[in-house]
């Protein structure tokens with residue numbers, strides 16, 4: 001079935017993106033090229049796929065899920081896209097969002113049968129949450145991700161730690177495979193790139209990111225519209241939540257660490273959804289002199305989700321890992337099950353170790 005598709009007939013011969021991509025590092029380059037070949041071969045080898053990203057999906061998770069779905073559709077494969085949790089409504093504009101099954105709404109109902117799994121934007125297999133219950137242990141997995149903490153699970157792992165987003169790796173993969181993007185696919189990839197770089201502002205915004213963005217804009221992506229929708233616009237509930245949580249902003253005596261928290265009552269009384277928490281953690285981090293900012297979200301169960309952001313060389317992934325979490329050097333997260341005051345003290349102590 002794939003041979004009928006001319007755009008994919010020379011997937012293994014052409015590697016147009018690689019030479020311009022990391023010149024001078026031939027070793028890294030060729031390994032990445034080989035991994036991309038293996039990933040393309042994996043997709044060709046099977047016919048029915050499950051595509052899944054991490055729980056509480058962000059822009060890159062949904063972008064990557066949809067981009068893989070777009071390719072599978074193009075290659076006439078059958079597939080089911082799934083996530084444990086609801087897709088944030090601000091991401092609704094991307095083509096295919098309504099096709100993503102939400103596992104928490106149908107926990108007992110397995111998906112259509114499938115013979116391979118593609119996990120995107122997940123540092124470890126458990127990050128897909130309850131979707132693991134849909135997958136039998138013998139089913140082969142393709143693992144596509146950019147987290148430095150990725151443990152290379154799965155039969156094939158396509159990992160580039162210095163990629164800003166999984167969407168960036170998928171762009172490389174498509175370019176490597178000679179797969180021509182349409183505006184829908186380009187918009188999907190651009191969204192992952194935009195959100196995981198904080199609007200092309202974070203330190204992961206490399207020349208390769210901007211080259212990728214440029215190529216996507218050339219396909220016809222409306223970058224300004226996506227930026228306005230995802231970076232500027234706020235829901236009313238989100239603004240109420242910010243108003244409340246900022247009133248609780250606290251600092252250590254040296255003002256190098258700052259934090260705030262959100263309670264279940266805040267969520268209930270403002271009508272905010274989990275997606276409305278996005279970006280709040282930047283307020284403490286953005287204060288002059290603050291090296292690490294963090295946000296604690298207390299859940300009804302008493303569990304506390306902590307988001308950490310570093311504005312300096314402090315590696316917050318290490319802090320998160322200490323509590324069983326993970327992430328990137330400047331953005332990481334973990335979950336604690338202790339009272340709020342204790343959680344704050346424990347996090348501060350670990351951050352101080354890294355300072």
Ligand SMILES: [Mn+2]
Nearest residue numbers: 060121165166
């Ligand atoms: Mn990501």
